[in-house]
Amino acid sequence: MERLRKYGFVAGFLVVPLTLYSVFVISPYVQAFQLSLTSWNGYSAIVRYVGLDNFGRLLGDEVFWQALRNHGLLLLALPLTTLVIALFLSFLLNLGGGARGAGMRGVWGSKFYRVVFFFPQVLAVAVVGVLFQAIYRPDEDGVINGLLAKFGIEPVGWLIEPGLALWSVMAVMVWQGVGFYVVLFSAGMAAIPKDYFEAAAIDGAGRVRLFFSITLPLLRDTVQVGWIYLGIAALDGFALIQVLVGDKGEPDGATTILPITIYKNAFSFGKVGYASAMGVALFFLTVTFAVLTLRTTRRERVEL
Amino acid sequence: MASRDMGRPRPGVLSGLSHVALAVWALLIILPLLWTFLASFKSNSEIFGDPLQLPGALRLDSWGRAWDEAHIGQYMLNTVIVVFFGTAGTMLFGSMAAYVLGRYRFVGHKLIYYYFVAGLAFPVFLALGPLFFVVKQLGLLNSHVGLILVYIAYSLPFTVFFLAAFFRTLPEAVAEAARIDGASHTRTFFQIMVPMARPGLISITIFNVLGQWNQYLLPLVLLAGAPDKWVLTQGIAGISTLAGYQADWPGLFAALSMTILPVMVVYIIFQRQIQSGLGSGALK
Numbered sequence: 001m002e003r004l005r006k007y008g009f010v011a012g013f014l015v016v017p018l019t020l021y022s023v024f025v026i027s028p029y030v031q032a033f034q035l036s037l038t039s040w041n042g043y044s045a046i047v048r049y050v051g052l053d054n055f056g057r058l059l060g061d062e063v064f065w066q067a068l069r070n071h072g073l074l075l076l077a078l079p080l081t082t083l084v085i086a087l088f089l090s091f092l093l094n095l096g097g098g099a100r101g102a103g104m105r106g107v108w109g110s111k112f113y114r115v116v117f118f119f120p121q122v123l124a125v126a127v128v129g130v131l132f133q134a135i136y137r138p139d140e141d142g143v144i145n146g147l148l149a150k151f152g153i154e155p156v157g158w159l160i161e162p163g164l165a166l167w168s169v170m171a172v173m174v175w176q177g178v179g180f181y182v183v184l185f186s187a188g189m190a191a192i193p194k195d196y197f198e199a200a201a202i203d204g205a206g207r208v209r210l211f212f213s214i215t216l217p218l219l220r221d222t223v224q225v226g227w228i229y230l231g232i233a234a235l236d237g238f239a240l241i242q243v244l245v246g247d248k249g250e251p252d253g254a255t256t257i258l259p260i261t262i263y264k265n266a267f268s269f270g271k272v273g274y275a276s277a278m279g280v281a282l283f284f285l286t287v288t289f290a291v292l293t294l295r296t297t298r299r300e301r302v303e304l
Numbered sequence: 305m306a307s308r309d310m311g312r313p314r315p316g317v318l319s320g321l322s323h324v325a326l327a328v329w330a331l332l333i334i335l336p337l338l339w340t341f342l343a344s345f346k347s348n349s350e351i352f353g354d355p356l357q358l359p360g361a362l363r364l365d366s367w368g369r370a371w372d373e374a375h376i377g378q379y380m381l382n383t384v385i386v387v388f389f390g391t392a393g394t395m396l397f398g399s400m401a402a403y404v405l406g407r408y409r410f411v412g413h414k415l416i417y418y419y420f421v422a423g424l425a426f427p428v429f430l431a432l433g434p435l436f437f438v439v440k441q442l443g444l445l446n447s448h449v450g451l452i453l454v455y456i457a458y459s460l461p462f463t464v465f466f467l468a469a470f471f472r473t474l475p476e477a478v479a480e481a482a483r484i485d486g487a488s489h490t491r492t493f494f495q496i497m498v499p500m501a502r503p504g505l506i507s508i509t510i511f512n513v514l515g516q517w518n519q520y521l522l523p524l525v526l527l528a529g530a531p532d533k534w535v536l537t538q539g540i541a542g543i544s545t546l547a548g549y550q551a552d553w554p555g556l557f558a559a560l561s562m563t564i565l566p567v568m569v570v571y572i573i574f575q576r577q578i579q580s581g582l583g584s585g586a587l588k
Contacts, residue, residue, distance in 0.1 A: 009489035010404050014416065017401040017460055024457035025423050028431035028438055035434060042433070089329060092322040108323075115575050116330045119337075122571050122578060124518035126537035127563055130544040130556070131340055134351075141352035143339060175332065183579050235427070239520040243541050259429045266433035267525070279430035286427050 036276040042266070054277035064278065066253040067261055070166055074234035075289065079227045082174050086181035087223070089117065091211050093182065094189045095197070114186065117179035125176070129243030132172050136244075159245055162252040169241055169255060173233065181226050188222040189215060224297045231289050235282065238263070258282045337564065344370075344558035351553045366554035367562065374546075376559045378532065379539035386448055386523075386535060387516045390455035394512050397456060398463030399471075399505065403493055406468035407479075417468065423461030428521065436525055446530035451523060455516050463508055470504035471497065510574070510581030517567075536563055 036054055040047045058064050093110040120128065135143040136158040145155040158168040196214050205213065216223075238259035241247075247264055249256030258278060265275035343351050344366055345359040371377045405417045435454070436445075444450025474497060482492045498505070520537040527533050534542070540563055547556035571578060 006408070006489065007410065010408055010410055012490075013400040013404045013493075017397040017420075017464070018416070020397065020453060020457045021420065021423065021460050023442075024435065024438065024454050025431065025460070026419075028434035029426050031434035031438075032430045042437075085329075089326065092326055109326075113326050113330055114579075115572070116333055118575070118579055119568070119571060120333060121582065122514055122518075122567055123564060124520065124537045124540075126518075126520040126541050127560065130540050130560060131336060133544060134340070134343070134553075134557075135336055143336070143355045146353075146355040178329070179333075180582065184583055187583065236429075238429070239537075243520075243544070259427075262429045262432065263521075263525075267436070267528075272433045275433050276430070279427070279432070282427050283430050287425065 032276045032279050035273050036280045038273040040273045041270040042272045043270070050273070054274050055281075057274065058277055058281060063249070063253070063256060063261060064258075064281075066249070066256045067258045070255065070257055071235055071285070073166060074170060074237065075231055078170055078173055078234045079230035081170070082177050082181060082230055083223060083226055085174065086178045086185055086226070087216070087219075089113075089178065090182045090185035090189060091215060094186055095207065095210065095215070114179075114183060117182045119179065120176040121180045123176070125239040126243050128172060128176055129240050132244055136168055160251050162254040165245060165251055165254040169237070169244060172240060172244065173237070177230065177233070184222055184226060185219060188219045192218050220297075224293070227297070228290055228293050231293060232286060235259075235286055235289065258285075340557050340564070341561050344554055344561045346554055346557075348551060348553050351557070363554065366552075366558040369552065369555045370543075370558035370562055374543050374555055374559050375532075375534075375539060376536075376543075376562050379534055379536045380562075382448070382533055383517065383535040383537075386451055386455065387513060389448075389452045390459070390516045391509060391512045393452065393456040394459040394463055394516075395505065395509055398460050398508075399467050399498065399501070400493070401460070402464045402467030403471050403497060405464065406471035407474075407497075417464075420461050420464045423458075424465065428458065432521075432525060439526055446527055446533060448533060451526050451535075454522055454526060455519070458522070459512050459515065463512065466508050467501070467504060470501055474500050506577060507581040510578055514578070514582065 035047075037049055037051060038047050039050045039053070093113055137143070137145065138155060138157040138160050140146055140149050140155050142155070142158070144158065148154075148156065157164065159165050192215065196218075197210055200210055200214060236259055237257050241255050241257055242260055242263075245255045247260050249260070259282070262275045262278045262282070265271040265278065339355065342359055345361075345363050347360070347363065350357060350359060401420065405413055405420070439445050439450050439454065442450070444453065478496060478500065479492055482496050487495070518537060519535075520541070523535045523538045527535070527538065531542075540559060543556055543559050547553055
């Protein structure tokens with residue numbers, strides 16, 4: 001009886017979440033893999049299987065390669081820039097006050113800085129995109145160009161120069177993301193025992209030495225998590241680019257990315273099968289990236 | 305200058321430089337937001353004039369226009385409805401599933417747990433096309449109910465993953481005592497385990513509220529045909545496109561300010577909880 005009651009309870013608690021999750025999450029994913037093998041256009045009653053044709057076409061699709069190149073650039077530069085800035089700022093926040101008396105201290109006002117730095121993280125990416133449209137305007141009316149004009153510098157086409165557009169987009173991602181990692185690293189740094197720094201400082205290690213010899217090695221795991229998060233962000237970018245630059249990948253394919261290409265193929269061009277194949281490619285890219293990062297950055301742990 | 309004798313002769317210099325670096329980054333964040341806020345009171349020509357200029361007069365009409373004509377009021381209400389029910393549903397069903405998967409041993413409990421967690425590995429863009437047709441077939445396209453159910457479903461993997469681990473850490477003795485006193489499984493959950501799991505539940509609620517409040521892709525796909533049902537993120541993006549045609553830039557910046565301000569107020573009040581709530585995503 002008790003056993004039966006337990007099973008009834010377990011089943012009762014699982015039925016709704018399992019149903020919702022199966023219908024709206026798992027079944028679309030399964031269908032996506034299936035549809036990637038078809039030429040379905042989104043409305044016809046007949047679904048024709050074309051084998052791996054979609055994937056073959058993908059390999060010859062210039063837009064796809066353009067998107068991959070852009071993701072590659074983002075994948076390298078976005079985590080690197082964000083993490084370096086965040087590590088630098090959180091080091092200043094937590095240890096910049098120097099070692100006086102009873103150990104390392106944070107700088108004055110570090111709480112205020114942390115609150116400010118983190119704020120962009122809670123703003124919607126779409127809102128940030130609209131905000132930066134005004135800042136990046138290509139003529140002298142843009143905020144940055146207006147400021148540059150004061151120094152007699154010609155307006156820069158931040159989002160319309162092919163060589164510059166993706167970097168401008170990336171700058172916004174960094175602007176929004178750094179605060180999150182500052183908070184993350186600060187928590188990590190707070191967990192490092194104070195006597196480590198004291199001992200090193202007594203031995204005459206400067207702040208730069210402290211950072212590279214103590215802080216960084218002990219934060220290794222946190223940095224790794226950050227790298228994976230930012231890598232996944234580099235394979236997304238949908239909301240920001242869609243709002244900031246538009247969905248045509250202008251200028252000249254410089255901001256073409258897979259998520260927007262998938263969205264357009266599925267909903268504007270009626271190429272649901274092809275879009276699904278691209279989604280499958282994106283899935284394997286994401287998984288490959290995560291596995292590679294975990295494997296290459298794994299080394300013997302520093303035990304505290 | 306890697307000062308070997310830090311803290312002794314010139315402690316002020318390095319600290320001073322630290323402050324410069326920190327202040328520069330703080331200004332980079334504050335200035336664009338402040339500029340947006342000020343621009344909402346400016347006229348069109350002032351907005352496109354000198355960026356350092358203050359508004360000539362405190363024009364409040366742009367705020368009225370943004371609220372009514374640009375429907376920010378409507379979008380705000382829609383967002384509150386969707387996020388409220390979305391998060392409430394996520395927390396209810398997510399904690400129920402997490403509790404059962406975290407604390408009960410039955411045939412297939414591991415399998416079901418991994419079934420949920422697997423959802424974390426897939427990019428949502430992969431599901432986008434089929435999801436649209438699933439929702440359409442259920443007749444839930446362009447409806448808040450549809451969007452809410454989809455929000456709940458997509459929030460479940462992380463919620464279950466996080467909360468199952470949390471429920472597992474709770475002591476068995478209390479649940480045992482309740483059972484001996486004759487409390488049913490359901491009662492034990494709602495009256496004993498949920499209150500004990502409060503810290504974890506709060507973190508993950510904040511995580512879900514923010515995630516759903518800021519969601520842009522899913523409403524874009526699922527509410528495309530019903531502009532009166534749009535949520536804020538979608539509405540703001542729409543207004544930004546329109547502002548170009550109507551040349552109502554102050555209205556756009558008023559709309560932006562109106563979206564940012566409530567978030568800022570909530571953030572300042574709950575910043576500690578929000579930082580740890582979002583951080584919980586990374587520090588599994």
